[in-house]
Amino acid sequence: MKLNTSVEPSARAVVPSPVPDPAPMTAMPYLPALDGLRGLAVIGAILFHGGFTWARGGFLGVSTFFVLSGFLITNLLVREWDNGGTIRLGRFWIRRLRRLLPAALLALALVALLWWQLGTAEQLANLRWDLLAALAYVANWRFYFAGTSYAELFSAPSPLQHFWSLAIEEQFYLLFPPAVIALLHAGGRRLLATGVCAAITVSVLLEFGLGGDFDRIYYGTDTRAAELLIGALLALWWSNPSRLVPACRERAGKESARFLMVDIAGIAALAGMFWSWGAVTNTSAVLARGGLPAYALLTAVIIYAASRPGWVARCLSLRPLRWIGLISYGLYLYHWPVFLILDDHRLGWSAGPLFALRMAVTTLIAVTSFHLLEMPIRRGQVFKTDPAALRAALAGALVVATCAILVTLNPPQSIIPYADVRLEDFPTAMKTEPEQSVADPAPATDSGSIAQTVLILGDSGTVDASPALRAVFEAAGATKVIEAAYPGVGLSNPDLKWRAAYTSQINKHHPDLVIMMLGGWDLGYVEAQGASAYS
Numbered sequence: 001m002k003l004n005t006s007v008e009p010s011a012r013a014v015v016p017s018p019v020p021d022p023a024p025m026t027a028m029p030y031l032p033a034l035d036g037l038r039g040l041a042v043i044g045a046i047l048f049h050g051g052f053t054w055a056r057g058g059f060l061g062v063s064t065f066f067v068l069s070g071f072l073i074t075n076l077l078v079r080e081w082d083n084g085g086t087i088r089l090g091r092f093w094i095r096r097l098r099r100l101l102p103a104a105l106l107a108l109a110l111v112a113l114l115w116w117q118l119g120t121a122e123q124l125a126n127l128r129w130d131l132l133a134a135l136a137y138v139a140n141w142r143f144y145f146a147g148t149s150y151a152e153l154f155s156a157p158s159p160l161q162h163f164w165s166l167a168i169e170e171q172f173y174l175l176f177p178p179a180v181i182a183l184l185h186a187g188g189r190r191l192l193a194t195g196v197c198a199a200i201t202v203s204v205l206l207e208f209g210l211g212g213d214f215d216r217i218y219y220g221t222d223t224r225a226a227e228l229l230i231g232a233l234l235a236l237w238w239s240n241p242s243r244l245v246p247a248c249r250e251r252a253g254k255e256s257a258r259f260l261m262v263d264i265a266g267i268a269a270l271a272g273m274f275w276s277w278g279a280v281t282n283t284s285a286v287l288a289r290g291g292l293p294a295y296a297l298l299t300a301v302i303i304y305a306a307s308r309p310g311w312v313a314r315c316l317s318l319r320p321l322r323w324i325g326l327i328s329y330g331l332y333l334y335h336w337p338v339f340l341i342l343d344d345h346r347l348g349w350s351a352g353p354l355f356a357l358r359m360a361v362t363t364l365i366a367v368t369s370f371h372l373l374e375m376p377i378r379r380g381q382v383f384k385t386d387p388a389a390l391r392a393a394l395a396g397a398l399v400v401a402t403c404a405i406l407v408t409l410n411p412p413q414s415i416i417p418y419a420d421v422r423l424e425d426f427p428t429a430m431k432t433e434p435e436q437s438v439a440d441p442a443p444a445t446d447s448g449s450i451a452q453t454v455l456i457l458g459d460s461g462t463v464d465a466s467p468a469l470r471a472v473f474e475a476a477g478a479t480k481v482i483e484a485a486y487p488g489v490g491l492s493n494p495d496l497k498w499r500a501a502y503t504s505q506i507n508k509h510h511p512d513l514v515i516m517m518l519g520g521w522d523l524g525y526v527e528a529q530g531a532s533a534y535s
Contacts, residue, residue: 070231266305330366
């Protein structure tokens with residue numbers, strides 16, 4: 001059976017006419033509701049990064065992206081196999097490069113140049129390796145092995161920290177298609193489905209086996225693979241040729257009890273998704289106990305319901321959601337660096353106007369990138385042959401890698417790497433005893449006269465002070481110095497989110513000494529509408 005459909009996002013969905021022969025199709029029918037779901041997912045991630053407490057679980061939108069990616073990519077692969085008995089890996093990978101790499105290279109180049117001027121000392125010290133890891137699509141492992149906790153996202157974060165999820169997807173695109181070919185050659189769809197089920201089981205068991213190591217679970221390709229593979233498993237069932245005729249009859253208007261139940265299940269899954277965005281945090285214990293695969297199952301139910309005519313499909317096909325979905329890749333790429341540059345500490349704006357400005361700038365960049373960079377390359381209007389596209393991609397990657405190295409070779413003199421700072425580097429006044437007498441310190445414990453574990457808490461001022469504090473304490477013999485500073489905390493309207501974050505850090509590290517530094521910068525804004533902010 002051949003369906004008269006289009007794969008272009010801008011095309012209108014065509015209602016297929018049922019015919020007797022369920023022959024395999026070369027193209028997946030365009031489902032506008034999936035663009036809407038993609039838009040919903042990126043909204044969740046952006047709201048989370050915007051610091052809204054009612055969207056504290058919005059980071060789960062990334063999991064929705066994972067399931068969608070697994071579903072769509074597997075559909076493409078198995079349909080190509082059904083049509084010709086083979087999958088051209090080179091062509092598949094070139095399409096992925098043309099789809100994803102241009103905007104990513106632009107984002108990396110902009111970050112390299114902007115953070116040379118605007119980045120904090122800690123960010124710039126790590127920028128080179130962050131850039132190279134993002135360029136090589138291994139950022140997830142880079143951040144994990146560097147000890148960058150996702151729970152500490154707002155503490156002097158890397159402008160490329162959001163590239164961890166893009167890295168996992170690219171690793172999936174690299175490793176999954178050869179496995180699909182091997183399993184299809186060996187035993188067809190049945191063996192492929194069995195292999196996917198086995199891989200999901202292994203991934204979930206590994207997640208449970210890691211216990212409370214949340215960062216390993218969150219950043220690991222192997223632990224997050226379950227979400228991508230749940231989407232793949234749904235695609236294998238959804239694209240089964242034996243199901244196409246009933247599906248077409250439903251699209252022609254013959255609704256059934258099963259159809260109604262699917263729509264009800266989709267509504268319930270959407271409700272569960274929204275509930276989790278408000279109730280789950282990035283330190284919730286449930287995430288380390290099967291919470292991420294469970295959320296992926298909710299997404300799979302939504303995808304299936306969205307692929308059928310009904311309430312779920314109509315809601316997710318709303319034009320604003322579809323439009324956001326079409327530019328969702330650019331929104332995700334550019335929003336995090338924009339949010340870090342346009343922060344409340346620099347501007348002194350309240351949450352609402354600040355978020356509106358951030359979104360206006362992000363949307364402008366994303367729309368420009370989509371129309372002038374991404375779509376011309378994707379449609380072959382810039383590079384009309386695959387070798388040319390590959391050469392252009394390699395040249396762009398080389399330029400970004402060179403920028404990453406050059407802008408971090410000679411950091412500004414005000415930025416001193418931690419390892420190069422010694423106590424003797426500081427002014428003598430800092431090492432002299434105070435003139436007034438103070439009480440004798442408590443007797444030293446067996447571990448020495450200095451606190452062994454020091455926790456530094458505070459606001460953006462603490463972010464700037466942390467390198468010097470770290471150097472002083474390490475020079476004095478501290479074995480572990482942890483910074484957990486969150487820009488924009490303030491004093492006039494303390495946010496319970498930061499209190500919870502501070503408490504979490506104390507419970508996590510059990511420090512011998514806690515240093516808290518908070519400024520009253522926000523009090524000035526409240527009193528004089530910004531005029532005396534730093535008086």
